[in-house]
Amino acid sequence: MATTARLLGLLVLLAALGLLLAGCGGTTFLISTQQEIEIGRDAAAEFDAEHNVDRDSPEARWLQGIGNRVAAAASPPDYPYNFTLVREDVNNAFALPGGPIYFYQGLIETLDHDEHQVAWVLGHEITHVRQKHAIRRLERAIGAQLLIEWALGGDTTKDIAAIITGLSLQHYTRENEHMADELGCRWAAEAGYDPTASLAVLETFRELQGRDPNDFEILFMSHPGNNDRAEAVIRYLQANGYSGAYYP
Numbered sequence: 702m703a704t705t706a707r708l709l710g711l712l713v714l715l716a717a718l719g720l721l722l723a724g725c726g727g728t729t730f731l732i733s734t735q736q737e738i739e740i741g742r743d744a745a746a747e748f749d750a751e752h753n754v755d756r757d758s759p760e761a762r763w764l765q766g767i768g769n770r771v772a773a774a775a776s777p778p779d780y781p782y783n784f785t786l787v788r789e790d791v792n793n794a795f796a797l798p799g800g801p802i803y804f805y806q807g808l809i810e811t812l813d814h815d816e817h818q819v820a821w822v823l824g825h826e827i828t829h830v831r832q833k834h835a836i837r838r839l840e841r842a843i844g845a846q847l848l849i850e851w852a853l854g855g856d857t858t859k860d861i862a863a864i865i866t867g868l869s870l871q872h873y874t875r876e877n878e879h880m881a882d883e884l885g886c887r888w889a890a891e892a893g894y895d896p897t898a899s900l901a902v903l904e905t906f907r908e909l910q911g912r913d914p915n916d917f918e919i920l921f922m923s924h925p926g927n928n929d930r931a932e933a934v935i936r937y938l939q940a941n942g943y944s945g946a947y948y949p
């Protein structure tokens with residue numbers, strides 16, 4: 702009997718969610734900003750447990766200094782951003798929902814420790830966070846099932862964190878990527894960095910992608926073609942009157 706009542710409740714919830722999903726034309730806003738931050742925090746704890754992360758060395762603090770400047774330029778809306786160096790030889794950087802951003806040692810070296818190029822990559826990742834790109838994808842990816850469990854009161858943030866780390870939520874849409882490229886230029890510029898450094902980064906990606914595609918696990922494989930991206934960024938820089946040392 703209890704099971705029947707529970708099933709009935711589930712069906713009602715499913716129907717309600719179905720209506721909600723249909724009513725919003727596929728755009729759902731079911732995860733609050735606070736939940737988003739908790740999800741990102743859980744996913745970050747999982748990542749930290751399995752990787753060589755560094756938040757204390759001079760190099761980690763250098764990265765945090767750049768990140769904090771760019772994040773300050775990008776708010777509001779505000780998130781508890783934090784920037785973590787991953788001591789692994791990987792050409793990558795990525796953001797988790799709600800604020801945690803990771804930057805691999807390999808990419809810092811590839812970019813020659815150039816703070817302007819690092820600032821743009823951070824601006825790109827900050828944009829994914831503040832525009833809720835991953836969480837919107839998550840809302841679509843998890844579908845009604847997990848949301849129902851959540852609605853019934855289960856503690857599912859841990860499950861969702863596992864989904865985030867397992868499921869490639871970093872596969873953003875093309876539109877998301879172009880927006881992150883462009884707003885990355887804007888936040889970097891407003892923080893006092895040279896936004897044309899974006900073109901140097903994209904050129905480096907293009908060269909590396911041909912040589913060693915295995916390095917591009919998240920940030921680059923899923924992104925639109927780097928030629929498209931560079932052209933779009935040049936249009937954005939010109940339209941907004943930005944110039945700099947990398948693209949006079």
Ligand SMILES: [Zn+2]
Pocket residue numbers: 825829873877878881920924
């Ligand atoms: Zn991206």
